[in-house]
Each structure stands twice: as C-alpha cells, then as structure tokens.
Amino acid sequence: MTTGSTSATTPEAVIRRAASLRDTLSRGFRDEAVRSLYAEASRIADRATVRDGARLDIDQRIDALVTSPILGLPIMALLLAIVFWLTVAGANVPSAMLAEGLFWIEGLGVRMFEAIGLPWWITGFVWNGVYRGLAWVVSVMLPPMAIFFPMFTILEDLGYLPRVAFNLDFLFRRAGAHGKQALSMAMGFGCNAAGVIATRVIDSPRERLVAILTNNFVPCNGRYPTLIMLATIFVGAAFPPAFASFAAAGAVMAVVLIGVGVTLVVSWALSRTILKGEASAFTLELPPYRRPGILRIIYTSLIDRTLFVLWRAMLTAAPAGAVIWILANVHVGGASIAQHTADALGPLGHAIGLDGAVLLAYIIAIPANEIVVPTLMMIYLGTGMMTDVTSFEDLRRVLVDENGWTMLTAVNLMLFSLLHNPCATTILTIYKETLSARWATIGALMPLGLAFIVTFLVATIWRLVA
C-alpha cells in the first residue's frame, strides 16, 4: 500500500489502514517505546543530577544489616517485640486515667439525671448503657492506638517496612500470596480495619482479596486486653513472680506468631481453592532511608489512623452499649435476658471448651472486641452494666473459683479471640474495599468457622488426653 494521502480519508479507511499496519509492526514495538522513554529520561537525569556516593553507601550498609540472611529476621522480631512491649506497657497508665475520668463523668451524669427525677431506666440506658459502652472503647482503645500507630508510622516513614516485606516474602510466596501482604498484616496489629485498607498497596485483585480475608488472623489492639489478661492470670501465674511478666509477654508473642502462621496457612488454602491463581508479579521497591517527618507522622498516625479508627469504633460501640444494658436489665422469669441466653448457649460453649457466657460476650462484642472482658464480667457477676475487676487476683477468683475456668478455657479463649470473626468495623471495611456483600460475608464467616473447628478440636483432644 502506498502512502497515498487521498485514499485514506474516511474514518473506516483510517481504521483499516491502522489495522493493516499493526500487523507489520515488530513484535516488540511496545518494549521499544518504553526503552526510548527511559533512554530520554536517563539522559535528562544524568545531565541534571549529581550522585551522592556516600549516601548510597550508608543505605547499602543498613540494608545489608536489616535484610541480612542471618540477622534480618531476629532484628525484625526484636523490633516487633519492642513495639508491642511499649504499646502494652505505655498504654496501661493513660488507659486507667482515661477510664477514671470518663467514669467520673458517668457518675456525674447519673446524679444529674436522678436529681431532675428521671426514671431509673432512662438514666441506666443513657449513662450505664450507651455512654459506658463509648467510654469503655475510648479508654481501652485510644492509648494503645496513640502509641502503636505513631511507632508504626515512624518505621513506615524510615523505609523499614518494605524491608520487612522483602524479608518475609519467602513465606508469602509459598502461600501463593503477595509479598506486600506482610505490610497490611503489620498494619493489622494496630487495627484490622486499617489493615484491610492497607491492602490497597497490592495491585493484583486476587492477592489483595487473600490479604483482606486473612488480615483478621493477626490480633489487633482491641484483642490484646483479652490476651494479656489470660496470659497474666493463667500463664504468668504459673511462673515465679520475677518471671511472670516475661512469661506473660512470651505467651502473647506466641499467640501473635500463631496468628501469623494461621495467616499463611489460610492464604495458602485460599490460593488453592476459591481464589485460585498464580503468584503475580512481585516487584517491590526498597526506597532510600529517610529521616521521618515529625509533622507528617503525627498527622498520618493520629488523624488518619487513630481518630479514624476510633470514630468508627465509637459508632458501633454506642449501640452495643445500649444492647448490653437492655439484655442485662430486662428480666424474664427471675433472670436477665443475658443470663437466659448464656444458659442457652452453654452446651455449644462447652463443646468448644468455653462456656455460654463467653459466647454471649463475643456475640455482644461483634461491634468492638474491646468490650469482651467487661461484658463477660457483667454476665458472671450478674451486675446490670459492664464491669471492670481491677486486680488480677479478684479476676482469678471470679474466673477460676466461681466459674470453673481451667487451663483449657484459657487456651481456647486465646485461640477463639485470635481466630474468630472480625469486628463489625472490619466487616464494614471489607465491604467498602471490595464492594461485595459476598466477600464481606466470607470474610466474617470463614474465620468464625475456623475458630469453632479449632477450639472444638482442641477441647475434644484435651478432654480425651486429660
């Protein structure tokens, strides 16, 4: 065909000509286009930039250390342990202060309502129900998040997190998952809803879904109180007082590592069943290390993450507080609805090594896992509102002596807490991220089913052996 200018003027003719010319293109014309773009870009860059060899050298030395085949993983575990320890240890005092302050306001509100002569049930519903639910979530959740998220953001800003993904990729590759799932998983330690959002860095849809559905298997801030309580009462108490806190911390770390293991196993199973596919391109840039920007860290960690997550949790905790109050204060035939429900759930609870009260606490705590322990105490003590037991000795007395908890109960509660369905906020986030009710449902029911199966197996085997 000659390049006659008169023949190809109608749109159809142009398209036809383009189609015929397409066949004559060399196979690699796309590669050629990219290559020439890069050639031009590097020509401009070479003319305009000066390379700092010393900077490069420092980066390379740090990289050689933190990704070293021998020291890389231990350094990572150590950093993780430090972040956990700081979060747990640092959050205790502010949590207690917040709780004291917020519950003082509750007392004030109750007295005010009583002074103007409102009936007891309005006072109870508003202050002991809705307000107490909110106060609890804020005081339990805010301090650890305000410590965890800034530390996490510092590591992120430094450029350390991509190195974590690099170190852990060999595990995720074998699980058929994306290496960047390590990043969203790390985020999940702060909050699973934030972890689900963090999966946006994964560009392959299949692997992103794997990351979303398994994020729940690392315990979040809301679940640490339960884990720490159990570790202190049941594991710590078995050691001499000097080692108790380390033993307890070790137990929490062990649960966390089990969670990482479950994440990998479930990712592996998903990639071979409902999310079948091959590992996609894993290409991860390891950016140069940077000095963290303080303002940016404060903004990202406090505004974007902490307050965002807290706000969502409060939205779900307020109605939960109301429901808990109603369940505990409406009496049918001499016992509260809560008591009746706990009795009805008893056999199921027993089958998985727990009891009806624990299951009820988990059903009520679907909106926010923080309120599991207070709700449990409320049911056990028969009070009409969420209750805190301040000392671990009292707690031990209530659980072991009065309600017959054993080591099996503790182990299974830890497992259940680790594996069960994500909180309502996370389920909602899964829905928003996938825009699919189906994946949100699977994201909620798959962990729940797994939790039941695992705890049932553990309970059955335990009872057979013991």
Add this chain to the structure above:
Amino acid sequence: MRPLLLILAALAVVVALAWRHWTHRVVRERHRIEDALKHLFDQEYRGRHASLTSLKGTLHLPDGPVLALVARMQALDLVRARGQEFDLTPEGERLALQVVRAHRLLERYFADEARLPLSQVHAAAERHEHSLSAEAANRLAADLGHPTVDPHGDPIPSREGDVPPAVGVPATSWTPETTGRIVHLEDEPPISFAQIVAEGLRVGQTVRVIERTPTRVVLTDGENEYRFAPAVAANVFLAPAPAHTAAAGVVRLPDLPDHVLAEITGLDDRCQGFSRRRMMDLGFTDGARIEPILRTFAGDPRAYRIRGTVVAVRRDQAEHVIVRPLDTATRGLA
C-alpha cells in the same frame, strides 16, 4: 374463589417453568452450535475434515442429538455436508471466527491479566466465550494491546476475520540438536496438554531436541530435560529461534552472582501482559545496568540496583530477564 386463585397460581408456575426451560434450551442450542462451528473451523485450519464421529467426541453428545444439531446447522446455512464430511459455509465461517476470536482473546486475558494457571485458562475461556459479543471482543483486544496469538500459540483471528497460517513443526519432526522456539502447544487433547504444562514447557521458551526415538522424545532448555512420549511431543510445535536468546555470553538474572554488574539484553517472550508491563514500568529495559545487591535468608527474592533505585524481584519474575555480565574493565563506567 379460592380454587380459581390456586389454579391461576399453578398455571403461572407452569408458564414460568416452561419459559425458563425453553429459553434455556435456546441458549444451550446456540452454545452447541457455536462449539460445533469452532470444531469445524479448527479441523479445517489444521487441514483436516470434521465428521460426525469427531463432532460427537468434541461435543460429548450421543448420535441422535448430533444429527439433529447438524440438520439444524444445515437449515441455518452454516454447514454443508459432503459425503461423510462437513464444511463451513461463508456464514458459518464468519460465526466460527467470532467464537474462536472470543475464545482466544479470553484465554489471553485469563493467562496474562487474571493470572490463572495455564492449565485452567482453556476451561475458563470455554465458559465465557458464548457471552462475549463481537464488539466486547474488539474492546478486549484493544485493552490487551491487540495480541496476535493465544497463550498456547494459536493465532487470534483479527476483527476482519483474517487468520495467519499455522506455523511451527512438531517436535517429533524437528531436526535434533538445533535450537528452536516453542510457538504452539496444542491444547487438545487436554490430558497431553496438562502433561506438557506440568513438565514446565511454555510458549516462547527456547529448547533443543536432544533425543528422538520411536518411544520417546527428549527436549532440553539447557537446564532441565523434558521427556515425552512421541504422541505427546507431537503437540509441541517449534520454529527457528530468534537471535537474542541464542546469543552467547548471556545469562538469566537469577544466575547472575551477587554484586556483579550486568546489562539487560531483553525480556523473555514468556513474560507477557501484566507482568511485562510491571517490569517495563520499573525500568527493566534493554541496555539498563543492573546489579544484584541483596539476598534474603531464603535466597529468593533478591534485590537489584537498577537505574539508581533498589527493586526486589522474585525468582520466577527474574527468570524472564536476560542479562549480559559486564567484565570488570567496563565496571568503572557504570
């Protein structure tokens, strides 16, 4: 009053069921016709003729329904019978090309973008080919960058209906000890295709026939040996290899030792679609300098310095990058 309502309700249910059954039958018949056309086209393309027996085998149907189907296709003027054999009419060929084009484009999509395992690509395309309109197929082709072959190496008909002739020689008739590039892996019968894929052969791979006896054919890509029965090896089609992969002094990126500077000479043809775009985006282009600088505890992935940044790549991606190590004399220039 009540009985009347009941009767009406029952009638409505019967009508609804009949309607569903009927539409279902119409749809199923269309799918069967399209599958039959595809088979006829495939036979003609390979220079063979379709018969009742071959149709029966492909459609997994007994004699009666196949005969009825052929009669229906003749009535629609899609097929002409010539003795025992069938030929496509021009209209039949046009429809067949449409289905084949949809099927192969979908295969390309499932393999490159959805990253389905190669053994499942064919079945997934079979499920979706009937619901892809010609216009949707054109859009898909444009999105995929107008691919010319499917993942098995079969040509994709153009929108005008042109199909390039079949290329390649079966491995059973390829000259031993000469290098060839795999251009086509026949996906029928599925059992032998599954074996070929499981052994690790892919379209675009460069191989050599090192042994050819009546009982077995052995291929090698330089590292691994692939042994097949001749019946299976006949489904592997080879063509002369292009120059750059056969060039001397080049290695694949995972084989480059740590801290040795090299120059990229090309990306493997096996790396297509999403993966290829990703590699190109990161600057893995011909002529770029690359140096492996970090290796994890498991040895995979490795991190490479390229174009002033550090990028970690898994081994199975790095496999596709062909590099030429630069000797120490030229290192100073980097």
